[in-house]
Structure formats: structure tokens, C-alpha cells
Amino acid sequence: MINEEHLQLFINEVYNQYGYDFGGYSHASFKRRLERIYQLEGFTNFHEFLHKIASDVDFLNYVIEEITVNVTEMFRDPAFYKVLRQEILPAIRSKPFIRIWHAGCSTGQEVYSMAILLNEEGILQKSIIYATDINQTVLETAKKGVFPLRLMKEYADNYRSSGGKKDFSDYYTANYGLAKFHDELSRKMVFSQHNLVSDSSFNEFDIILCRNVMIYFDKDLQERVLRLFDDSLSKLGFLILGTKETLRFTSVQKKYEQLRKEKIWKKVI
Structure with a gap:
């Protein structure tokens, strides 16, 4: 051992x-x-x-x-995506340009979920989603936007539970047991390798999502990553973490207010 x-x-x-x-x-x-x-x-x-x-x-x-690699799926935790659809995206829709960062994006299912939401809210064309991960292999999978067709029923159920407005199958083409998501979604995505441990901020964002990544980090590294996110988030922007992650008892806590029970924080200072 x-x-x-x-x-x-x-x-x-x-x-x-x-x-x-x-x-x-x-x-x-x-x-x-x-x-x-x-x-x-x-x-x-x-x-x-x-x-x-x-x-x-x-x-x-x-x-x-x-x-x-982390376990991921499209519209994972539909209640969260409903809040994202109904409260968070309306709060930023008036911006002339929207930047979103998915940190630790894994194979990209949550990135495509976000693109679908932006599309249904009519703001995809003025948005860009930066999707990063330390793992180059999963980034290559994410770029392709191709996932097993057998997963689509579960993803479609999640989508409907999150308030989805269309037939989920409208967003992909099925062929030989695979589902290829449409290029209109991926055109608004930038995939890049980024190490949360050692790399620095590379832009200013309106929303940063990093769900269930920091649970694998020790406290000092969590602090470093949260400071990185804080440096990268615009005032009144939103930081979204996983269900077991929090800003409580951290150095940046005083700059944020938590929205409801969801792991969503708004930067107020």
C-alpha cells in the first residue's frame, strides 16, 4: 500500500x-x-x-x-439550475457582455447546461463561457460536445425539472449511440487548461462556477483558490460552489452575501 x-x-x-x-x-x-x-x-x-x-x-x-476527473452530469441538481435560470441570469442580462468561468469543468456537461440556459434566456450571443480544467484529456472530451446517448434520458429529466422550455433533444443530434450537441452552443465556449493550484487570474467574470472541486483541497489551498476567484469576479458578480463547499470562516467571506440556501454568493464589496 x-x-x-x-x-x-x-x-x-x-x-x-x-x-x-x-x-x-x-x-x-x-x-x-x-x-x-x-x-x-x-x-x-x-x-x-x-x-x-x-x-x-x-x-x-x-x-x-x-x-x-469528477463525476458530472447535465443539469445536475435541477433546483440549483432553476435558481440560476430565475434569479441569477436575470440579474446580469442587462450587461452588454457577459463572461462566465467554469473552473474544473471536467468533461463539460455543466458547461453545455449553462449554454442552454443562456440560449433560452436570450443572452447566449452576448456571452462567452470559459471552461478550464487541469486535465487536458477531459478538456478534449468537453470540446467535442459528444456524450453517450444512453445518458440523455437522465439529462432530459434534469433539464425539465430545472424549468427547461424546449424538447431537450432539440439541442443535440443522435447518431450511433452518441449525442452531439449543436455548434451554436460550443461557439460561445473557450476551453483551456488551467491549474487552480498554481495559475493566476486571467479575466474578470460575472459568474464563476466551481462545484465540488475544492472538497479535494486542504484548507490553505481552498483559501488560495477563493482569493483567486475573488480577484477574478466583478463587483455584484456571483460565485457558485458545490454543496459541501462554503465561504464561511474564510478570508473573503465579508465581501459576499449568500443567496438563499443555495451555494451561491454575491460579491457586494
């Missing part, structure tokens, strides 16, 4: 060799994910595992994908 010394060796090797910084990740969850890969790949010697990481970039990319 992997011990703390092994974990630190892995973190150092990946950082020195490839520039990925996992030093601020919660060690407990990070260790569980790394052990799962270690066992699945049949390793019994950690130094052999580390050597393969250092010498095989394809294997490294596979490991990074397994460590960082």
Missing part, C-alpha cells in the same frame, strides 16, 4: 517533471485515488510505479485523469 512518504515522492516527481502541483490536495482522498490506480495497474513496488510515471507521459496523463 502507499504510505505518506510514497505520496510525497509522487507529488514531488510529478511537480518537478511535469509541473502539476498536487501539494495542496487533501492527502486522504488523494491517497485513496492513487492507491486505486496502483492496485488496478498491478504494481507491487512503488518505485517501479514512480519510474513509469517519470518515463511514460501517456501513463502520467492516464494517472492525472483518474486522480482529477
Whole structure:
């Protein structure tokens, strides 16, 4: 099994060799994910595992994908998307140009969900969605906008529960067991690799979404990421986190007010 010394060796090797910084990740969850890969790949010697990481970039990319990929779906948590549709988007619709950042976008389902909402609210054409992730492999999947057709029923149910106004199938073309979402949605998206641990702010946004990513970070890294978001969010902009994430007891809390029970904060200072 992997011990703390092994974990630190892995973190150092990946950082020195490839520039990925996992030093601020919660060690407990990070260790569980790394052990799962270690066992699945049949390793019994950690130094052999580390050597393969250092010498095989394809294997490294596979490991990074397994460590960082999050479970996601379209219109996940429909009640949240209903609030987004009914309260948040109307609050910014008068802006001449709208910038939205999905940080830790994974394979892109939430990015396409946002584009559909913007389209139905009549503001997609003056919006741009920046979708970032540390994981280049999942970004390539997100760019394609192609998802298994078998998931569409669940996504359509979520969409209807969130207040969807159309037939969900209007947004994609089905072919050979896959659903390809229309280019009118993806034309308003910019996909880019971005590391929340080490990279800086790159624009000013009206909405920043980072749902269920920071639960894997330790407290110091959470603080750093929240300051990054604060630097990137316009006054009266909205910061949206996951169900187990909060601004309470953080250095930026005093600058925000929480909206209802949803994990949505409005920047007021």
C-alpha cells in the first residue's frame, strides 16, 4: 500500500517533471485515488510505479485523469439550475457582455447546461463561457460536445425539472449511440487548461462556477483558490460552489452575501 512518504515522492516527481502541483490536495482522498490506480495497474513496488510515471507521459496523463476527473452530469441538481435560470441570469442580462468561468469543468456537461440556459434566456450571443480544467484529456472530451446517448434520458429529466422550455433533444443530434450537441452552443465556449493550484487570474467574470472541486483541497489551498476567484469576479458578480463547499470562516467571506440556501454568493464589496 502507499504510505505518506510514497505520496510525497509522487507529488514531488510529478511537480518537478511535469509541473502539476498536487501539494495542496487533501492527502486522504488523494491517497485513496492513487492507491486505486496502483492496485488496478498491478504494481507491487512503488518505485517501479514512480519510474513509469517519470518515463511514460501517456501513463502520467492516464494517472492525472483518474486522480482529477469528477463525476458530472447535465443539469445536475435541477433546483440549483432553476435558481440560476430565475434569479441569477436575470440579474446580469442587462450587461452588454457577459463572461462566465467554469473552473474544473471536467468533461463539460455543466458547461453545455449553462449554454442552454443562456440560449433560452436570450443572452447566449452576448456571452462567452470559459471552461478550464487541469486535465487536458477531459478538456478534449468537453470540446467535442459528444456524450453517450444512453445518458440523455437522465439529462432530459434534469433539464425539465430545472424549468427547461424546449424538447431537450432539440439541442443535440443522435447518431450511433452518441449525442452531439449543436455548434451554436460550443461557439460561445473557450476551453483551456488551467491549474487552480498554481495559475493566476486571467479575466474578470460575472459568474464563476466551481462545484465540488475544492472538497479535494486542504484548507490553505481552498483559501488560495477563493482569493483567486475573488480577484477574478466583478463587483455584484456571483460565485457558485458545490454543496459541501462554503465561504464561511474564510478570508473573503465579508465581501459576499449568500443567496438563499443555495451555494451561491454575491460579491457586494
